[in-house]
Amino acid sequence: MAANSRLTIATHVLAWLALAQRQGQEVLTSEQVAASVNTNAVVIRRSLGDLRRAGLVEVRHGAGAGWSLARDPEGITLLEVYDAVDAQPPFGLHRSEPNAECPVGRGIRPALGGVYGRVERAMRQELAHTSIADVLRETLVN
Amino acid sequence: MAANSRLTIATHVLAWLALAQRQGQEVLTSEQVAASVNTNAVVIRRSLGDLRRAGLVEVRHGAGAGWSLARDPEGITLLEVYDAVDAQPPFGLHRSEPNAECPVGRGIRPALGGVYGRVERAMRQELAHTSIADVLRETLVN
C-alpha cells in the first residue's frame, strides 16, 4: 500500500481553515479546500467528516455553507487529529495465529504487544507536542 | 491495507533462532521456522534474506544447511530489525503535489516532514531499547 496520508490530508485541511479564519474568511467549502490539497472534493469531505465527528471542525449548511474550525488552532494537537482520522498503527501482529505448540509461538504475541504499545505511546507523546498553529507557523516560513 | 507484519515476522524468527541456539540446536531450516510462525517457508526465507543482508543471521548451505544467529541476541535491538526489514514509515505525505499557489500548499510538506521526523525518531529510540533477548524473555514467561 502507499503510505497512509490521512493524517497529512487532515492536517493540511485544518491548517488551511486556520489560515482562512485568520484572514477573515468565515467558512470554506470542500471545493475550496480540495483546490489547495489538489485532490477531489469528496476526499476532503470524508476527512472533514472524521474531523467533525471528533469535534474539531464545524459545518454550516444551506446557502453560504462551508466549514470552519470548532476550536482554537493553538489547542488542537496532531494527536487529536491522529485519533480523529483513525490511522492504522505502525506495526501489525501475525496475520495468522502462530503455532501454539512452539514456546515462541505461544508467547510472542503478548511480548510484541508490550513493545508495540511502548512504541505507540512514544509516538503519541510526540504528536501531542505539536499543534495545528505550530504546523501553520512552520508552513508559512517556507 | 492490513497492518505491516514484517517486523513481527522477523522478530519471531530471531527469537526462535535464539531459543534454538540456547537449546543446543545449531541451525534451523526455513521449514522449521515456518512451522513456528505458521506460514509458508518462502515468506520466512524472504525475511531471513533481509536479516542476512543486515548481518543479523548466517546461512549454511549444502547438507545440514540452515540458519543461525550471527550475533549475541542480547546485542540485537529491534531497531536493527526494523531497519533490516525496511518497513514503511508510519505516515506518508500527499500522494499528489499540493497546489503551489496556495500558501499552505506551498509550505505544508516540509512542515509535516519535520513533525514526522520527530515522531519517527521517538519511535526508533523506543525500538532501540528492546533486544531480541528481551523479547525472548518476555515470550517465555507467558
Added chain:
DNA sequence: TTGGATGTAACAGAGACTGTTACAGGGATT
C-alpha cells in the same frame, strides 16, 4: 556425484486507500 535446502522469480488473491460519479438531504436566502 548426490540430495536437501537455499535464493528468487512469477503469479494469484486479499485488503486498503484514493479518486470519481451520482444522488439524496439540508437549510439560508429569496
Added chain:
DNA sequence: AATCCCTGTAACAGTCTCTGTTACATCCAA
C-alpha cells in the same frame, strides 16, 4: 414555500502493497 448550493454518503474502478504459493535454478557438505 420554492430555489439553489453545498453537504453526506453510497458505489465502483484502479492502484498498490503484502501475503501465500508454485516452480525452478543454484549451492555445497557429505
